[in-house]
Structure formats: structure tokens, C-alpha cells
Amino acid sequence: MTAEAAVVIPALVLLVAGLLWGLMAAVTRIQCVDAARAGARAAARGETGDGVVRAVRSAAPPGARLKVTKDGELVRVAVRARTVGPGPLTVELRSEAVAMDEAGAENPGEVGGAGTGRSHDRTPASPGSPDGPEQDDARQTEKTEKDARQTEEKEE
Numbered sequence: 385m386t387a388e389a390a391v392v393i394p395a396l397v398l399l400v401a402g403l404l405w406g407l408m409a410a411v412t413r414i415q416c417v418d419a420a421r422a423g424a425r426a427a428a429r430g431e432t433g434d435g436v437v438r439a440v441r442s443a444a445p446p447g448a449r450l451k452v453t454k455d456g457e458l459v460r461v462a463v464r465a466r467t468v469g470p471g472p473l474t475v476e477l478r479s480e481a482v483a484m485d486e487a488g489a490e491n492p493g494e495v496g497g498a499g500t501g502r503s504h505d506r507t508p509a510s511p512g513s514p515d516g517p518e519q520d521d522a523r524q525t526e527k528t529e530k531d532a533r534q535t536e537e538k539e540e
Contacts, residue, residue, distance in 0.1 A: 409467045412445045413477045416463045419444035420481035423461035427452055430487025436461070459485050 426439035448465040
């Protein structure tokens, strides 16, 4: 074995290990996203706390934690999980999904039963205009362009 091979082989092993870790982290992230979406849909439909937990656990990675909150008419489900790896390679990943509470008219103030509560830590996301998200984007772009033109006029 040459000196070059003695240096290259460990480097290749580390590269492959890093790629595998990255792939596993990506899979964990996708599982968190899927679990949060499933939980938000279940909570929005008015499922019990156990139903929401079952929906999240069916898609979540092992050891994931979940939190269900209600902000007005919005139901938020946050899922957190840690990646597999030694020491500093163990990173916490999280995902949050938001859904409109469809059961709110039938059961006001009640979402998903156990493990839920009100959270006012974050401002609820704007439900958007009745025209749809495309119109919201167009209005935001118009406003940004208008602000840019006003700034240019002031500089002249």
C-alpha cells in the first residue's frame, strides 16, 4: 500500500459516512414534515388527542416529540426529532404545520383533547385573501416595487 492510498482511503470513508449521515438527516426531516401535516389535518378535523397522537406517530421518526396548540381558528402541530449520530452530529430537527380548525364551529375552544393548549408565542399566519395566495404574492410584489421606486425618487 502506498502513502497516497493510506491517506485517500480514510478520507473516502469519512466522505461516505458524512453522505450517509446527511441522507439520514434528510429522511428524518421529511418524516417530521409528514408527521406535522398529518397531525394538523387530524386536529383540524376535530380528532381526539389520541387520534392526533396516532396520526403523528404513524409518520414521525422514532423518539419524536409533538406539541399541538390552537391560535384562534388555527391549529398548529409541531414535531421535533433528533438525528442519529455521535455527539455533535446529533441535531434536533423540527417541523410545524398549520391548519384551519374545521371542527371549531362544532366544538369552540376544543382541539385534539390531551396535550393541547393555547399558545400566543407566535403570531398566527395570515390566512390569506379570498383571492388566493397568487393575489397575495402579486400584492406583496407590487408593494415592494412601489417602495423601491419611492426610495429611488428620494435619493434623486
